[in-house]
Amino acid sequence: MLEINKGIGKPVELRGLKGTYLYLAVGVVFSTLIIALILYGLFNLNAYLVTAITLGCTFAGLWYCLRLSAKYGVYGLLKVEATRNQPNAILMSSAKPFAMLRETKRPNPRKGAAAAGRRE
Known part of the structure; x- marks a missing residue:
């Protein structure tokens, strides 16, 4: 019998690009096409130069995505x-939060166990 849902739960993969990197590679290709349109349409560069720039940027971007993957x-x-967005240190200018931790009433586990033993 064939397994119908054999790919459920796995990330999307295409030629070594997995998950987020595949979407990043698609973004690279589209952005280089837009750059090609801008260079050829607005700046009237030579078609061969635009093609070389576009292919170079596309292959460099795809190589970078494959390397990251x-x-x-x-x-x-x-x-x-x-991890890059986490702070290196948390600076506190007062000790008040630590003093409040010391002042909180916590149940004593020994008293609870001793009281349960006396009820026999």
Whole structure:
């Protein structure tokens, strides 16, 4: 019998690009096409020069996406971004929050166990 849903839960993959990197590669291709249109339409550059620039940017961007995919894996780039956005240190100008921690009443686990033992 054939498995109908054998790809559920797996990330999207195309020729080594997995998940987020595939979408990044598609963005690279579209952005280089837009750059080609701008260079050829607005600045009237030579068609061969525009083609060379477009192909160079496209291949460099795709190579970079493949390198990131191989280095960080499917979700590694998101983890790298998350750690990059964390602060190096948390600076506090007063000790009041720590003093409040000391003042809070916490239940004593020994008293609870001793009281349960006396009820026999």
